[in-house]
Amino acid sequence: MELFSLILLSLGSAVAAVLIFLLVLSVVIKPGGARVPIKGRHVFISGGSMGIGLAIAKQAAAQGARVSLLARGRQKLEESRDEIRRDTGADVSIYSAEVRDEEGVKKALHDARTVDVLVCSQGIFVPRELVLMDMEQVRNTLDINVVGTFNLIRHALPAMQQASGNDSSPRSISIVSSQAGLLGIYGYTHYCASKFALRGLAEALQQEVIAHNIRVSLVCRPPVETPGYLHGIEKFPELTRILQRSSPKVGEDDVARGTVNGIKSGQFFVPCNFQGFALSLAFSGGSPATSPLKALFDVALAGVSRLGLIFTLRGWYNTIAKWNNAERLKGTKIQ
Known part of the structure; x- marks a missing residue:
């Protein structure tokens, strides 16, 4: 009986310690949590005509958002717009521009007017050992994945900051990165370089925009079975294919749901499966703390x-x- 009492006392003390720690964390973490509304807001998505971008657009539209899509191909944009309208009845606008083209991006965002939720989901991926790559491929990857993201944020941000003075609801900038932005993998040298860069961008950007009540999310997705991925997998280096067997694949809809839920809850790290969550723990580093439980x-x-x-x-x-x-x-x- 005395042993049982000691066990109960120890358990009670441990629970009390955890609760006290959570209380302390809820006071000290910054920037803390936020609820970012989607319904009735303007969600602007780059790379929105196919793959993950299109899946995110469908999720946002189904939740009552006004959606804008940006991508290169006009015909594919029109097909995606019609598909979203048919499935959800939502209002969809389309803008044809290359994310590397700063003037084209600037004009599209000017025409789209104020954005409430910016989702940067464009990306390019050609797995290959560094010694076999030419510098044009490297520059192309960095231009689309990194410079394109800078172009989008740079020209969406002024209107978002200005609108924050008239609306107390938080706005959001979501950057679709990858687990390869946290952990290097064979054959991904140029891709990892671009995705690691996006994490640095996201962490610094959150400090710059928090005064305007804008939250930044970094989506750390695993390999996704998009049409482009499935079409190109036979061209991957053999070792890359072998190592990727240990990483579970997810579907576009899973990533889209995780992304939209992460935006709405104001998370910084947005993992799409348990492996991504575990990586976010190992690599939390100097990332913004948005939840006492996640900080714990x-x-x-x-x-x-x-x-x-x-x-x-x-x-x-x-x-x-x-x-x-x-x-x-x-x-x-x-x-």
Whole structure:
């Protein structure tokens, strides 16, 4: 009986300590949580004519948002607009522009007027070992994934900041990144460089726009079974395909739901599966704290998550070594 009382007392003390810690975190975390409304607001989505961008557009439209899509191809934009209107009855505007073209992006955002939720979901991905790439491919990836995101935010932000003085509801800038923006992987050198850059952009941007009640979200998606991914997977380096077997795939709709829910709850890191959540714990670093519970997980589980990652990386490097040894035994030249 005395032992049972001691166990209950210990459990009670542990629960009390956790609750007190949560209370302290709720006071000290910044910028803290926010509820970003979607219904009745203007959601502007780049890369919105297909893939993840289109799936996000459908989710937002179904929740009552007024949607604008930006992409390069006019015909595909028109088809996507008609599809969203048919499925949801929502108002959809389309803008044909290349995200690398600053003037084109500027004109599109000027014509679209004030944006409440900006979703930067354009991206390009050509997996290849660095030694086999030419610099034009590298520049193309950085221009679309990084410079294009700068163009979008730079020309959407002034109107968003100005509107914040007339409306107390938070606005949002969501940047669709990748788990490859937290963790490097074989064959992804240029892609990882672009996605790691987006994290730095997002963290610094949140500090710049918080005074205007604008929240920044970084969507850390896993490999997604988009048409482009499925079409190009046979061209991936063999080692990339082998290592990616350990990463569960998700569908476009799963990413879209996670993205919209993350925007609405004002999250900074928006993971799309458990693996993404675990990575966000291991790499939380200097990211903005938006939830006491998430901050508690960061503090309590970061070390555990890092330990799991160490074992994962051990497996990857063992796989790489075995593959290289097998190539040598076959007498092939490893490029």
